[in-house]
Every structure is written in structure tokens, then in C-alpha cells.
Amino acid sequence: MSSVEIVPLTPVAEKLRERFARSPLASRVAVVDLDLPTLEVSPADWPAVARFLRDDPECSFDLFLDLAGVDNSKRRGRPSRFEAVFHLLSLSREEHLRVKVVLPDGQSPSLPTVSEVWPAANWFEREAFDLFGFDFPGHPNLRRLLCHDAFVGNPLRKDYSPGQRWFFTEEDLRMPDWAAHPEEKAGHFETQTISIGPSHPATHGIIHLIARLDGEKIARAETQIGYMHRCFEKMAETHTWNQAIPFCDRLNYVSAMINGVGYVRTVEKMLGIEIPERGQLVRTILSEFSRIMDHCVNIGTNLVDIGALTNFWYLYQPRENIYGLLEACCGARLTVSYVRVGGLAIDVPEDFVSRCRALLESIPKFLDDVDRLVTRNRIVRNRFAGIGVVTRDQAIAWGFTGPALRASGVAYDVRRSRPYDFYDRFDWDVPIATDGDNYARYLVRMEEMRQSLAIIRQALEIFPASGPVSSEDWHVVLPPKDAVYHDMESLIFHFKLIMEGIRVPVGERYDWIEGANGELGFYAISDGGRGPYRLKHRPPCFPMMAAYEKIIVGGPLSDAIATLGTLNIIAGELER
Amino acid sequence: MSGVVDVGVKQPRKLTLLERLYIPEIVKGMGVTIRHLLRNIVRIRNLPTILYPERRRDYSDRFRGKHILTTRADGTLKCVACYMCAEACPAECITIVAGEHPKIAYEKYPVVFDIDMLRCVFCGFCVDACPKDAIWMTRNYEMAFFNREEAVFGIDKLIAKPGLPVKDGLGYRPYYPGDGTRPPADASSSPVIPGDGERELLREKGLDLHHTAGPGPLNAPSPAEKRSRAS
Numbered sequence: 024m025s026s027v028e029i030v031p032l033t034p035v036a037e038k039l040r041e042r043f044a045r046s047p048l049a050s051r052v053a054v055v056d057l058d059l060p061t062l063e064v065s066p067a068d069w070p071a072v073a074r075f076l077r078d079d080p081e082c083s084f085d086l087f088l089d090l091a092g093v094d095n096s097k098r099r100g101r102p103s104r105f106e107a108v109f110h111l112l113s114l115s116r117e118e119h120l121r122v123k124v125v126l127p128d129g130q131s132p133s134l135p136t137v138s139e140v141w142p143a144a145n146w147f148e149r150e151a152f153d154l155f156g157f158d159f160p161g162h163p164n165l166r167r168l169l170c171h172d173a174f175v176g177n178p179l180r181k182d183y184s185p186g187q188r189w190f191f192t193e194e195d196l197r198m199p200d201w202a203a204h205p206e207e208k209a210g211h212f213e214t215q216t217i218s219i220g221p222s223h224p225a226t227h228g229i230i231h232l233i234a235r236l237d238g239e240k241i242a243r244a245e246t247q248i249g250y251m252h253r254c255f256e257k258m259a260e261t262h263t264w265n266q267a268i269p270f271c272d273r274l275n276y277v278s279a280m281i282n283g284v285g286y287v288r289t290v291e292k293m294l295g296i297e298i299p300e301r302g303q304l305v306r307t308i309l310s311e312f313s314r315i316m317d318h319c320v321n322i323g324t325n326l327v328d329i330g331a332l333t334n335f336w337y338l339y340q341p342r343e344n345i346y347g348l349l350e351a352c353c354g355a356r357l358t359v360s361y362v363r364v365g366g367l368a369i370d371v372p373e374d375f376v377s378r379c380r381a382l383l384e385s386i387p388k389f390l391d392d393v394d395r396l397v398t399r400n401r402i403v404r405n406r407f408a409g410i411g412v413v414t415r416d417q418a419i420a421w422g423f424t425g426p427a428l429r430a431s432g433v434a435y436d437v438r439r440s441r442p443y444d445f446y447d448r449f450d451w452d453v454p455i456a457t458d459g460d461n462y463a464r465y466l467v468r469m470e471e472m473r474q475s476l477a478i479i480r481q482a483l484e485i486f487p488a489s490g491p492v493s494s495e496d497w498h499v500v501l502p503p504k505d506a507v508y509h510d511m512e513s514l515i516f517h518f519k520l521i522m523e524g525i526r527v528p529v530g531e532r533y534d535w536i537e538g539a540n541g542e543l544g545f546y547a548i549s550d551g552g553r554g555p556y557r558l559k560h561r562p563p564c565f566p567m568m569a570a571y572e573k574i575i576v577g578g579p580l581s582d583a584i585a586t587l588g589t590l591n592i593i594a595g596e597l598e599r
Numbered sequence: 600m601s602g603v604v605d606v607g608v609k610q611p612r613k614l615t616l617l618e619r620l621y622i623p624e625i626v627k628g629m630g631v632t633i634r635h636l637l638r639n640i641v642r643i644r645n646l647p648t649i650l651y652p653e654r655r656r657d658y659s660d661r662f663r664g665k666h667i668l669t670t671r672a673d674g675t676l677k678c679v680a681c682y683m684c685a686e687a688c689p690a691e692c693i694t695i696v697a698g699e700h701p702k703i704a705y706e707k708y709p710v711v712f713d714i715d716m717l718r719c720v721f722c723g724f725c726v727d728a729c730p731k732d733a734i735w736m737t738r739n740y741e742m743a744f745f746n747r748e749e750a751v752f753g754i755d756k757l758i759a760k761p762g763l764p765v766k767d768g769l770g771y772r773p774y775y776p777g778d779g780t781r782p783p784a785d786a787s788s789s790p791v792i793p794g795d796g797e798r799e800l801l802r803e804k805g806l807d808l809h810h811t812a813g814p815g816p817l818n819a820p821s822p823a824e825k826r827s828r829a830s
Contacts, residue, residue, distance in 0.1 A: 266689035269722040333632055340647050354661035354736070354771045360722040368727065369661070392635075396628050398610060399618050408612065434603040456607035466606040504773045507730055508783040514730055521683045521728045 058292070058532045059110075061121040066134035069124050073140045076111060076120070084111035084120050087141035087422045087566075089533075090148060091546050091559035092155035094181045098550045100529075105132040107157060110533055110544065110561070114419060114433060117440040121533060126157070133158035143422025146569035154179040154256075164199075169252040169598055172197045178257055185257055199245050202233050214242060221250050225328050225584045228594030230568075232583070239579045244572040248598055255599040259558040263524030264290050265364055267558065272358040274560060275596040277320050278313035278539040280306075280349070282596070283362040288443070289534035289545040290364045293527050296499060302366045302492035303444045308379060308482050309349065309361070311475040315386065316342045317539030317591075318426075318468040325465070325588030326397065329406045334393045341386045348378050364525055365500040366493020379483055383476055390472060398469070407462035411574055411586030414459055421573075422566030425541025427590060430467045431459035437537035449481045464589040499525050524553040540564050540591050562596040658738045662770035663721045665739040665752075666714055667759040669732065671787040674761050675700075676754070677733035680709040684725035684734055692718035693725060704789040714757065716742050717750040723771045732783050735772040737765050 040054045055061045064072050076084040088110040095101040105126040112119055126132040136159040138145040149168040151157045156177035159165055167174065173195040176183050202216045219225070219232040226232065229250035235243040255274065259267040271286045272279040284306050291298065323338035346356040351372050353361035361368055372378075397403050413423065418431035428435055436453045438446040454470035456463035493500045497516040506513035527549040535544040541563030550556040567590045574590075575583040617623045639646060649656055658664075669677050680697030696711035725734050744750040759765060774780035 262689055266687070266724070269689050269720050269724075337635070343647055350662065351659040352661070354659070354663040354723060355721060358720065358722070360720075360724075368723070372659070372661075392631050395631055399614060400624060400628070401614060401619055401621060404614065450601045452601050452604040454604050454606045456605060458607055463607055466610055470604065470606045501727060503780070504732075505780040508732065509781060517730055518683070521687050 057121070057530070058534075059119050059121045061123060063123045063125055066124055066126060069122075070135045070137060070140065072122070073137045076122070077140055082113065083115050084113045084118075085419050086112040086114055086424070087137075087143040087147070088112050088119070088424075088542065089544060089546065089559065089561040090144065090151055091557070092151045092157055092179060093548065093557050094155065094179065097181045098548075098556055103128045105155065105157070107134055107151060108546065108559075109137075110546065112542075114435055117435070119533065119535070131158060132156065133160060135160055136162040138162055141422065142420045143566045143569065146565065153177070156180065166197075167249075169249040171195065171249060178254055185254075185261065198233060201243060202235065202245070219580075221247075226587065227324055228592065228597075230587075230592065230594065232572075234575075234580065234583070236580065241575050241578060241580060241583060244575055244583070246568060246572050248568065248594075250598070251594045252598040255560065256558055259555050261554070263554045264527060265525060267555065268362060268364075269358065269360045271560075272360055273595055274562065274599060275317070275538060275540065275543075275564075275593045276357060277593055278310075278317035279357060279359050280309045280313040280361060281317075281536070281538050281543065283359065284310055285534070285536045285538065285543045286545050287362045287364045288536060289532055289547050290525070290527060292534050293530060293532045293547065293549060294364070294499060294525070295528075296365055296494050296496055298366045298494050299491045301487045301490040302494075304482050304486050305352075305367060305371055305375075305492060306362065307444045307446070308479050308486075309352070311479050311482075312345045312348065312379075312382070314475050314539045315472045316345050318472050321588070321591045322393070322465060322468055325585065326403070328584050328588050329403070331397065331400075331403065334396055337389045337392050337396075341382070341389050344382055344385065348375075348382060351375075351378065363493065363500065365496060366491075370492050376483055376486060379479060383480055383483075386476060387473070390469065394469065398466070404462065406582075406585050407460065407465060407589075408458075409460050409462075410578065410582045411461045411464075411589060412459050413570070413574060415457075417570075418459060421570035423541065423570070424566075425538065425563050426467045426471060427464055427567055428541065429453065429455045430463035432457040437535055437542055441535075443536060445482065445485070446478070448485070449478050451477050451481075461585055461589040526551065527555075535561070538563050540567075540593065540596070560596070560599055562599065564590065564592050564597050568592050568597055658770070660738075660769060660775065662736070662738040662740075663723045664737050664767065664770050665716070665742055666725070666757055667735050667737055667765060668712060668754065668757045669735055669759055670761050671785050672761075673787040675702075675705065675787065676708060676712075676758065677731050678709050678712060678729075679705070679731055679733070680707045680712075681730065683728045683730060687724040687728035689722060689724060690718045690720045692716075704786050709754065712754050712757065713751050715751050716744070717747060726771055726773055729773065732773055735759075736770040738767040738770045739765075740767075 055063060062072065076082045091108045091110075093106040093108055094104065095106065096104050103125050107124040107126065109122040109124070110119060111122065124134050126134060132155070134157065136144070136148055138148060145163070146168060148157075148159045148162055149165060152159060152162075152165050153167040153170050154177055170178065171189070171191040173191045174189045176187070178185070214235055214237045216233065216235045219234060221229045221231040231247040231250070233245050233247065234241050253273070255270050258270055262270075268283055268286065271282040274282045319338040319342045323335040326332075326334045349359055349361070350356045352375065353359050353368060413421070413427070413431050415432045418428050418433065423431065424435065432455060434453050434455045437443075439453050451474045454467050454474060456467050497513070498520070501507075501520055502513040502516050507517045529549055529551045531546070531548040533544055533546040535542050537543070542561065543563055544561030546559040546561065547555050548557040571587065571590060571592070575586055671677055680695050682695055682697075685691075685693040685695050692715040694711060694713040694715075695709050697707050698710035700706060700708040721736075723736060726736055774782070
């Protein structure tokens with residue numbers, strides 16, 4: 024913690040230190056400046072620091088973003104084996120903050136829960152309990168989340184051998200305690216506990232919702248997830264930096280391109296390389312098309328769930344055409360694997376711009392049709408308006424980001440708050456709504472698609488007709504094939520890059536972009552080896568799924584299905 | 600940069616009487632669907648829904664489907680068993696066992712080259728990794744198997760038979776016609792070196808061009824040894 028004096032602090036970190044200097048915790052918090060201002064605190068001080076960070080008007084870190092456990096046992100330079108790394112966001116100042124809670128060695132890792140300070144921390148802490156074995160005294164429901172109940176060990180600890188298999192049978196399934204006993208009220212129908220899912224057409228993905236029904240109203244609910252957990256983070260640790268790119272496609276598979284962009288941007292920041300303008304614009308254009316696809320799928324399937332099948336076909340046609348464009352660029356429709364650290368796998372085809380323009384022509388027609396059928400439709404209104412209401416304060420407390428947060432009245436969009444690539448050069452609006460219900464989320468998504476079209480239109484105007492799409496740093500990017508075949512030096516670069524992988528400098532980085540669902544973050548730690556030492560993905564729909572069981576209480580079961588749809592839960596990114 | 604737009608304000612919460620009456624809205628909705636119906640009848644041969652398998656989607660020449668192993672002019676595999684594709688593969692689905700080719704100019708060749716198509720994620724990293732232009736992908740995406748053993752494609756299923764067309768056409772590959780890349784020289788056109796085809800014999804006499812006699816760190820294990828080691 025002596026690094027306070029050594030590392031010169033950025034203005035933000037300096038301000039943070041001043042703020043702390045005035046608090047009673049001054050002597051016990053170390054402010055370090057890494058890529059983000061970083062606090063180091065001990066577990067005992069953590070709840071007080073958390074409260075201060077949230078409540079102090081000059082701090083006001085009101086949105087809980089992420090909790091990443093880190094096992095330092097195979098890494099040098101850290102004071103103890105386990106750390107809990109929190110990422111927080113202040114919505115009013117649009118600043119990020121990292122807090123490292125250093126868990127002392129010699130005892131089982133334990134830190135007090137902050138799920139009362141930020142309700143969003145609830146599931147993140149359960150995840151850390153599950154994957155790292157951290158204990159959170161005071162946590163209301165500390166059970167495994169991603170791994171099943173018959174699982175033994177904590178898979179993200181470095182001493183856990185990934186080859187082990189744990190078989191899960193029906194006998195191992197543990198229902199929550201409250202669900203085991205039916206509740207009876209005098210003069211009332213017997214309440215009933217039912218399971219929706221894991222495999223149910225309306226859960227879109229494999230999600231297990233346990234609900235206690237009182238008549239038709241949901242009295243209590245709990246969701247169990249993890250059926251699609253593939254341990255992306257452990258796999259990334261055992262592969263090279265580039266090999267993790269195909270895995271990223273399978274996070275939010277509805278807008279696979281954006282995940283890849285988010286991941287490689289994090290690695291590029293760590294390497295300190297810039298990619299050419301043309302490559303950045305291709306990434307922007309395809310990311311925005313992916314966002315449109317994501318919203319199309321979301322709205323389309325959501326309307327199917329409430330009985331409006333026709334719109335599904337109208338919204339899937341643009342998606343189909345966008346898949347055609349992606350396939351022409353990179354050779355795959357869904358799992359694109361198009362980005363590489365330092366650029367793109369291959370230049371776009373010659374007719375890229377004309378194909379994009381054709382899409383820009385055709386997509387609005389489908390959106391208009393859906394608009395005409397749905398937006399002022401009375402049945403849809405009855406199913407959406409006033410249902411699944413998330414107020415502004417709730418949305419912040421539950422850690423919402425993206426369209427769901429904007430539908431609750433907070434104009435936070437990463438593309439606006441910290442414009443990356445060319446977003447600050449384009450003229451576009453951040454759509455918000457204030458009601459926070461299903462209808463507001465639907466409206467925000469519809470408008471976002473139109474704004475994405477506007478962004479693409481402007482990006483095509485400044486799109487250079489030719490030029491490189493990838494950096495020419497041959498320590499990072501594979502040299503052109505012609506050189507590899509005929510030039511010994513290029514062949515050596517090629518060989519080194521394939522066999523050894525990219526050498527990312529020792530350090531850590533949290534980088535975030537606007538995913539289709541909200542803030543998509545990647546927290547990467549490098550120890551200078553072949554691949555990530557630790558890679559944590561901040562899935563935007565994870566906090567929303569955590570809040571889902573609270574949103575639906577009090578409403579009928581049929582509304583719960585409509586709400587699940589508008590929150591846009593993608594199991595691939597939820598469970599990683 | 601621009602501002603923030605409140606979409607909730609643009610959509611008044613209250614529906615008009617006409618909208619609440621259902622009937623005009625139903626007529627309006629039917630108008631949209633019937634327009635789609637009529638348009639689809641007109642373009643019945645060009646619908647977005649494809650009647651697979653009678654019709655197939657046209658994929659680009661970058662499509663990442665089943666792999667092929669390319670061959671030299673004399674029909675031998677271009678692959679020199681350098682393991683770079685196996686190393687680059689994120690799914691670890693490529694198994695290679697290297698052998699020493701009797702023709703000295705070819706040096707190494709794969710005795711076994713297996714791709715487990717059930718593990719493969721079709722990312723194309725193997726194509727990017729190959730320094731010898733030996734592995735390409737095709738537009739063939741129809742690979743149904745009855746069991747897991749069948750899903751492991753060996754050289755017999757992967758080799759691009761010289762002179763025969765590739766099923767469904769070529770897909771993702773390291774270079775395309777007209778992009779200025781000169782393919783690597785074909786080793787089969789290199790002159791015959793004295794002793795070609797007699798490596799074992801030469802080694803017994805201690806005359807091998809690439810290996811000194813006797814055991815040493817440079818001596819590669821024979822293909823049979825490698826096979827037994829791999830199994």
C-alpha cells in the first residue's frame with residue numbers, strides 16, 4: 024500500500040483521496056491509480072467504506088457494476104492470495120472506481136456483505152462464493168449460483184483442476200427452503216409453488232423460476248440459473264489472449280460482434296495499440312447492426328410470448344439480412360469471431376458499403392410495420408403499460424444498465440459518457456423513458472434501433488474506401504499471408520504469435536463499452552504469460568436477472584413472462 | 600454528439616377512442632399483414648424463408664464450413680505437420696501425428712491428421728495459422744454423424760482429392776484470387792534429390808542428409824514410434 028506515494032495520481036484519484044481525507048476512514052484506505060482510481064481496503068473496513076462511497080455527495084458511487092474474485096497464488100506482487108475486486112459507477116459524474124478488498128492470508132477468505140448497500144451485490148457475491156469460496160457473513164441467501172448443488176470445490180481457484188466432473192442428478196436438486204412448504208392462509212385458497220422451467224418455451228434459454236402462486240398472483244419467486252454455465256472465465260485462463268475471442272462470441276450470442284469488440288478493446292488498451300480508422304469504423308458499423316439484431320430478437324420474441332406472432336417474422340427478416348452481411352464479412356452468421364486483437368481477421372468485402380446501404384434502406388420498413396402493429400395496439404398496451412415497473416431508484420440500486428436503465432429515466436449510455444471509436448463524431452440521441460415499465464423498455468429499444476441506423480449512416484459517410492483494417496504491429500497481428508509464405512522474418516513473427524501468443528504487459532484493466540443489453544465490461548489481469556491470468560466478464564443482464572424475482576412479485580404469472588422478455592435475459596452471457 | 604430524447608413523451612399514454620375500439624386497429628393491422636401476404640405472393644420464388652433442403656442459402660466464399668487439406672501437384676498433402684493449427688485451435692480439436700516423408704524435399708508429413716468436428720467451433724484460426732497454405736475451409740455445413748467416432752474426420756475425409764470439385768465450393772481460406780498473395784512454391788516441383796525415397800536405407804548406412812547416425816536429440820522418432828506414443 025506504499026504505492027500511494029510512488030504513483031502520481033490522476034486528478035480523479037487525487038480528488039478521491041481528498042474526499043477520503045475528510046472522512047474518518049482516511050488512514051485506512053489506500054488510493055492507487057491504475058487504469059482506474061483504485062482503493063485498497065481491508066475486509067473489516069469494507070462496509071463502512073462502501074456506505075461512504077455510496078452516500079457521500081461528492082463520491083456518490085450509486086451503481087454497483089461488478090465483483091471479480093482474484094486468486095493471486097500463481098502471481099507475484101500482490102500482498103495476499105485472495106482479493107475481491109469491485110467495480111463501481113457514479114451515474115451523476117459518470118466515473119468508474121475500483122475497490123480491492125484484500126483478504127488476509129491464513130484464514131478462510133471472508134468479507135462482509137454489501138448487499139444491503141447495493142442490492143445488486145447480492146448475486147455477484149453468490150457468484151464469488153460459488154466460484155472462489157469467499158464467505159460473505161450477513162448475506163441473505165448465500166448459495167451456489169452458477170455451479171450446481173452437487174459440485175465440489177471452487178472452480179476459479181487456481182488450484183482447482185479443470186478436468187474434474189461432478190454429476191448432478193435429480194436428487195441433488197435443492198429447492199429454496201421457503202418453497203418446500205406450502206403456506207396456508209385462513210379463508211384463502213391454498214397457495215401453490217410451481218416450477219417454470221428449466222426448459223420452458225417462455226424462458227428463452229434455460230432458466231428455472233420457482234414461484235409461489237396465490238391464486239394467479241405471484242407471492243414469492245426465486246430464479247435458479249447456471250444451466251448454461253460453461254466456465255468461460257476458466258477457459259480463458261487456460262487459453263491464449265486471441266483464443267478467447269471465439270469464446271466471447273458465445274456470451275451474448277444474439278449480438279456476438281459487440282462482445283468480441285469489448286474484449287479486444289480491453290486487450291488493446293493493455294497493449295497500448297491503436298487500430299486504423301477503417302478497422303474501427305467496421306467495428307462500429309457491425310456493432311450497431313448487431314445492436315439492431317439484438318433488439319429485433321428481443322422485441323420479436325417478447326411479442327411472441329404475449330401472443331403477437333406476426334411481428335416476430337417482420338423483425339427476423341432484418342436480422343436475417345444482417346446475418347447475411349456478417350457472413351459475407353467473416354464467414355459465419357452467429358459466432359462471428361471477426362475481431363482480432365489489433366484489428367480484424369480479414370478486410371471487409373468490396374461490396375460492404377453498398378450492402379450496408381441496402382440494409383439501411385430495408386430495415387426501417389420493418390420497424391415501421393412493427394410500430395404500426397404494436398405501439399398503439401390496445402392489447403399490447405394492456406400487457407405492457409404499468410407492468411414490470413422498475414423505478415429510477417430501483418434500477419440504480421439493482422445495477423441496471425443499458426436500455427432497461429434508460430427506460431427508467433437515467434440517460435447513461437457508454438457511447439455518450441465515454442465515447443469510444445467515433446461515437447463522439449456522430450449525431451445521435453440517447454433515447455430514454457421515465458415510466459420504467461415494459462412499455463417504456465419496448466419504446467426505448469425501438470428508438471435505439473433507429474438511432475443505430477443513424478449512426479451507421481454517418482459512419483458510412485466517413486468510411487475510407489481503402490486502407491488497412493488492422494494494426495501493423497507484427498508482435499500482435501499476424502503478418503499478411505504473402506509475406507509469411509515468402510519472407511523469413513514475417514514467418515518468424517507468424518510462428519512466434521501462433522506458438523507463444525500475444526505478450527500482454529503485466530497489469531490489469533477494466534474496460535467497458537455499450538453492449539446491446541447495457542454496460543459490457545471486461546476486467547483482465549495479465550501476468551505476462553500466454554493468456555489472461557484472470558478474465559472477468561461483466562454481463563449486463565446478470566443484475567437484471569437478479570432483480571427479476573423481485574420485479575414480478577405481486578403480478579400475475581402471465582405478466583412475469585412479458586417482463587422476462589423486456590429485461591432481455593441472454594443465458595449465454597448471464598451464466599458465461 | 601446530440602441530446603437525449605424522451606420516447607415516453609412522444610407516445611401519449613392515453614389511447615384515442617378509435618384505438619380503444621379494437622375494430623379500426625384490427626383493420627389497420629390486417630392491412631399491414633395483407634400487404635406482406637400480397638408481396639410474398641408476388642415474390643414467391645424469392646422469399647426470405649428458404650425451403651431447405653430443396654433450396655440452399657448462397658454463402659459467400661468466406662464461409663467457414665468443413666475443412667479440406669490441400670494437396671501438391673503430385674497429390675501429396677501440403678501439410679508438413681508443424682502443429683501450428685493444432686496450437687492455434689481454441690477448441691483443441693486437431694490431432695496430428697508427424698512422420699518423416701521419404702521424399703527429402705517434403706521433410707515431414709502428417710501420418711494422422713484428425714479434426715473432431717463435434718469439438719470444432721469453426722472459427723478459422725487453423726486457416727490463419729497455417730504457414731504452408733495446407734488447410735482451407737469449404738462451404739459444406741452438412742456433416743451429420745450417427746456416433747462420435749464418425750465425427751472425427753481423418754485425412755481420408757479431409758483431403759481435397761486432386762481434380763475433383765470441392766463439395767459446395769470453397770470457403771474461408773488464407774488468400775483469395777486477386778488479392779495479390781503469391782501462394783507458396785509447390786515442393787513437388789523441386790528437383791529430385793539423390794536418395795529420395797530411400798531415407799530408411801540411407802540412415803542405416805549413416806548417410807542420411809538430415810540426420811546423423813546414432814541416437815541424438817535431433818533425431819526425430821519414427822512414425823511408428825510417434826503413433827504408439829500418441830496412442
